[in-house]
Amino acid sequence: MPHKVISLISVGRHPQSGRSRRADQDSRAVELGLKLAGTDLDVVHAGSSQEPVLRQYAGMGLPKVTVLEQDESADALVSIADYLKSEKADIVLTGVRAESGESSGMTPYILSEQLGWPIVARVADIVEIKGDEAQVLLALPRGQRRQVTVKLPFIASIDNAAEAARQSAFGPGLRAKMDSQNGSTVEDSVRVDWSEAPAKARPKRLKIVKAKTAADRFKAATAKPQGGSGKVMKNESAQEQAQAIFDLLIEEKVIR
Amino acid sequence: MVIDWLPSVLIVVLLALGVIGALRRVSLWRAGQPEKVNLIAGLLAMPGRYLKDLHHVVERDKYMSRTHVATGGGFVLSMVLVLIVHVFNVEQQIVAWALIGALLIMLTGAFFVFKRRLNPPERLSKGPWMRLPKSLIIYSLTFIILTLPAAGILPDASGSVLMIAVLSVGIVIGLGELLFGMGWGGPMKHAFAGALHLAFHRRSERFGGGRSTGLKPVNLDGDVLGVSKPSDFKWNQLLGFDACVQCGKCQAMCPAFAAGQPLNPKKLIQDMVVGLAGGTDANYAGSPYPGKEVGNAKGGPNEIITAGLVSQETLWSCTTCRACVEECPMMIEHVDAIVDMRRFLTMEKGETPNKGSEVLENIIATDNPGGYAPGSRTNWAADQNLAVMKEKKEADVLFWVSDGAFDMRSQRILRAFVKLMKHANVDVAILGDEERDSGDVARRLGDDATFQSLAQRNLATLGQYKFKKIVTTDPHAYHCLRNEYADFDKEGALEGVEVLHHTTFLNQLVQSGALKLDAFKGGKVTYHDPCYLGRYNGEYEAPRELLRSLGIEIAEMERSGFRSRCCGGGGGAPITDIPGERRIADMRMEDASTTGAELVAVGCQQCTAMLEGVVEPRPVVKDISEILVDQLAEEVH
Numbered sequence: 001m002p003h004k005v006i007s008l009i010s011v012g013r014h015p016q017s018g019r020s021r022r023a024d025q026d027s028r029a030v031e032l033g034l035k036l037a038g039t040d041l042d043v044v045h046a047g048s049s050q051e052p053v054l055r056q057y058a059g060m061g062l063p064k065v066t067v068l069e070q071d072e073s074a075d076a077l078v079s080i081a082d083y084l085k086s087e088k089a090d091i092v093l094t095g096v097r098a099e100s101g102e103s104s105g106m107t108p109y110i111l112s113e114q115l116g117w118p119i120v121a122r123v124a125d126i127v128e129i130k131g132d133e134a135q136v137l138l139a140l141p142r143g144q145r146r147q148v149t150v151k152l153p154f155i156a157s158i159d160n161a162a163e164a165a166r167q168s169a170f171g172p173g174l175r176a177k178m179d180s181q182n183g184s185t186v187e188d189s190v191r192v193d194w195s196e197a198p199a200k201a202r203p204k205r206l207k208i209v210k211a212k213t214a215a216d217r218f219k220a221a222t223a224k225p226q227g228g229s230g231k232v233m234k235n236e237s238a239q240e241q242a243q244a245i246f247d248l249l250i251e252e253k254v255i256r
Numbered sequence: 257m258v259i260d261w262l263p264s265v266l267i268v269v270l271l272a273l274g275v276i277g278a279l280r281r282v283s284l285w286r287a288g289q290p291e292k293v294n295l296i297a298g299l300l301a302m303p304g305r306y307l308k309d310l311h312h313v314v315e316r317d318k319y320m321s322r323t324h325v326a327t328g329g330g331f332v333l334s335m336v337l338v339l340i341v342h343v344f345n346v347e348q349q350i351v352a353w354a355l356i357g358a359l360l361i362m363l364t365g366a367f368f369v370f371k372r373r374l375n376p377p378e379r380l381s382k383g384p385w386m387r388l389p390k391s392l393i394i395y396s397l398t399f400i401i402l403t404l405p406a407a408g409i410l411p412d413a414s415g416s417v418l419m420i421a422v423l424s425v426g427i428v429i430g431l432g433e434l435l436f437g438m439g440w441g442g443p444m445k446h447a448f449a450g451a452l453h454l455a456f457h458r459r460s461e462r463f464g465g466g467r468s469t470g471l472k473p474v475n476l477d478g479d480v481l482g483v484s485k486p487s488d489f490k491w492n493q494l495l496g497f498d499a500c501v502q503c504g505k506c507q508a509m510c511p512a513f514a515a516g517q518p519l520n521p522k523k524l525i526q527d528m529v530v531g532l533a534g535g536t537d538a539n540y541a542g543s544p545y546p547g548k549e550v551g552n553a554k555g556g557p558n559e560i561i562t563a564g565l566v567s568q569e570t571l572w573s574c575t576t577c578r579a580c581v582e583e584c585p586m587m588i589e590h591v592d593a594i595v596d597m598r599r600f601l602t603m604e605k606g607e608t609p610n611k612g613s614e615v616l617e618n619i620i621a622t623d624n625p626g627g628y629a630p631g632s633r634t635n636w637a638a639d640q641n642l643a644v645m646k647e648k649k650e651a652d653v654l655f656w657v658s659d660g661a662f663d664m665r666s667q668r669i670l671r672a673f674v675k676l677m678k679h680a681n682v683d684v685a686i687l688g689d690e691e692r693d694s695g696d697v698a699r700r701l702g703d704d705a706t707f708q709s710l711a712q713r714n715l716a717t718l719g720q721y722k723f724k725k726i727v728t729t730d731p732h733a734y735h736c737l738r739n740e741y742a743d744f745d746k747e748g749a750l751e752g753v754e755v756l757h758h759t760t761f762l763n764q765l766v767q768s769g770a771l772k773l774d775a776f777k778g779g780k781v782t783y784h785d786p787c788y789l790g791r792y793n794g795e796y797e798a799p800r801e802l803l804r805s806l807g808i809e810i811a812e813m814e815r816s817g818f819r820s821r822c823c824g825g826g827g828g829a830p831i832t833d834i835p836g837e838r839r840i841a842d843m844r845m846e847d848a849s850t851t852g853a854e855l856v857a858v859g860c861q862q863c864t865a866m867l868e869g870v871v872e873p874r875p876v877v878k879d880i881s882e883i884l885v886d887q888l889a890e891e892v893h
């Protein structure tokens with residue numbers, strides 16, 4: 001029996017122009033979905049079926065996109081959770097975090113909680129589905145992979161390391177069917193009060209590179225900062241834990 | 257004599273068969289999409305187009321033009337007279353003499369065709385085309401002999417049965433080739449299809465010395481975008497393919513072919529003929545696509561072209577340089593066809609190769625192919641003190657900066673041009689961050705949807721401001737603005753606006769005395785014509801005049817002017833990057849080096865990038881504005 005795969009898509013934002021686009025990770029989720037299920041893939045969006053970006057996703061060769069119609073102020077999670085409960089899905093693919101909206105990266109976690117499914121975070125590839133198990137490759141830093149076996153059904157958030165999305169073709173995108181269904185009307189009460197402002201660049205930890213050779217410099221440039229001197233404080237009192245953090249901030253000259 | 261009637265019957269039968277074949281051929285063209293042409297006006301204009309426009313091209317090869325006039329003219333005249341003398345039996349000696357005269361002219365022409373075919377150059381197709389001169393000679397000789405009695409030279413009824421039998425064979429061979437072959441796809445098809453192609457050409461503006469180089473817009477509401485199968489072409493495009501005489505002039509000029517990339521414009525047109533008629537390319541007797549064997553291509557009017565007839569790499573190898581179109585004596589439009597098929601690959605299949613998809617996605621999301629922040633478009637001009645239209649609203653000249661704004665090498669050209677304009681006190685402004693990519697690359701890569709969107713948005717911006725001229729240093733943007741935006745300019749944003757390339761504009765400034773320049777003292781200089789300035793827009797003179805005004809005597813390359821060889825940078829070719837045996841830019845640089853020049857003057861940022869990408873030692877490459885700026889005369893106060 002073919003497995004039912006659902007990819008969740010959202011409206012992305014181009015990092016340079018700020019313009020709407022198909023989100024990078026979400027479109028990778030569609031790409032992986034197409035690999036697993038072909039055109040049987042169910043691609044789901046909570047929002048407006050008039051959204052032009054949906055056509056960019058559809059241009060990847062999707063005959064239709066399921067749209068859970070809802071207001072912008074409504075909580076997308078409610079729509080999606082309801083939909084997933086009504087469909088008997090085996091695998092749900094999402095991005096790690098959205099490029100617009102709250103962008104908290106919580107969607108897959110909350111869904112997994114509500115559905116009671118396991119979540120596999122930062123997936124690079126789903127190699128094989130056999131019976132009720134899937135072989136999943138997780139993306140680790142610096143190109144490393146870890147293979148895990150996961151029981152269906154599960155939710156996977158797709159890492160940037162997954163196969164890049166194929167080109168979107170204008171014609172099929174234009175002709176794809178937008179299959180509108182009623183989404184939720186529950187207002188996202190937390191979000192209504194928020195105001196959006198452009199993000200400020202976060203200060204980066206300075207790396208003092210003492211490399212002598214080109215190979216060392218290369219390693220230093222590509223390595224993610226790993227602050228090897230960290231320690232785990234589990235049993236100390238909150239007072240002591242706070243003091244440790246405070247000391248560190250002074251040491252790092254974040255506060256003087 | 258018992259079988260005296262045989263020749264006339266044969267003539268009539270062959271004529272009838274020819275007509276049947278021709279009608280069948282017409283039905284093949286009619287499988288194409290409708291396109292409005294004025295049938296009557298076209299037919300009336302056809303002889304003039306043949307005599308003037310087609311011969312203007314054929315004339316470049318004097319030998320062939322004379323030969324063709326003699327053969328073709330002799331044939332048409334003799335055919336009419338053959339019907340009068342041998343079918344309607346008009347017994348006037350003078351008519352018979354005229355017929356013999358016409359046949360002699362044709363015989364002479366046919367002889368020269370024969371001579372050329374003794375040792376044919378590689379570009380010519382062989383196969384049935386080798387047979388053609390012989391058939392022509394047989395035809396003329398046969399009818400000369402057949403007409404002798406009517407002319408009173410031989411006594412009447414002197415033909416023995418044997419004689420008539422021999423002549424009848426001659427008729428079958430000669431007239432068979434000419435009439436039967438014309439209708440049924442023999443080499444003579446070119447005369448019939450060619451004549452109608454001239455009459456119903458899709459770009460009738462090209463006749464009478466005009467130029468028509470802008471691509472035609474795609475109807476984005478269509479069922480299929482671009483051309484997937486031969487029957488998706490317009491009917492008169494199919495007709496155009498059928499007019500090809502396989503002379504290979506396009507092949508000889510094609511930079512991609514010379515570079516060993518899998519493209520040969522002649523073979524491509526022949527494959528289109530295979531497609532429209534159905535069948536395989538097994539009978540093709542010309543040069544193949546480099547690296548691809550002949551005989552494996554299959555197609556039909558309703559079969560997907562890229563599934564067996566033409567490979568995708570072939571279509572992506574083209575630089576859209578138009579050298580083939582410029583050279584084609586039959587005025588066939590290769591570039592239109594290639595882009596039509598690319599449109600299908602990009603807009604329906606999403607299969608733009610290599611960097612194509614990334615570049616298109618960037619253009620869609622940021623209005624520039626590099627994916628840079630749109631707000632950084634004017635960073636190059638931070639120190640240029642240039643007026644921006646948003647504030648100025650009105651200027652004599654709008655400087656269209658183009659995407660060179662994001663490229664450090666191109667910025668040197670931009671700055672040089674700005675300095676020249678300032679020197680000449682030009683009232684100029686730029687659009688600044690409001691400018692967007694012109695859509696050139698998107699369109700050549702087959703994404704007409706994105707091109708149209710860019711054109712519309714650019715036009716909306718342009719419409720807000722007042723200016724008399726748009727000047728740009730980028731011939732690709734120049735081409736779009738001048739030749740392709742009109743299809744979308746509903747509000748008339750560019751009405752009455754003169755679109756100029758910077759070399760044209762600078763030349764006006766120099767000639768009017770607004771720019772004073774010192775003589776150039778460097779070494780030998782050659783000039784490379786950018787395809788989109790020269791062949792696309794006919795501007796060959798202004799850059800040369802500018803160089804001459806510096807006292808430069810241009811060391812012309814063998815291929816210059818309308819025969820200029822592409823730098824390899826057009827049509828998105830560097831983006832799709834189809835491998836060949838050589839690089840087109842290397843070949844062009846070799847052309848330049850052969851002249852002994854130390855400096856290659858160009859008028860295009862893309863050409864500059866391509867030619868500068870050639871490994872040293874090689875001549876220095878500079879845009880004309882960079883050369884001029886170094887020669888600005890110091891003002892004496």
Ligand code: SF4
Nearest residue numbers: 500501503504506584
């Ligand atoms: S397309 Fe034109 S130039 Fe090329 S072979 Fe045919 S007739 Fe000659």
Ligand code: SF4
Nearest residue numbers: 510574575577578580
């Ligand atoms: S446009 Fe240029 S590259 Fe393309 S087929 Fe013609 S000659 Fe070749």
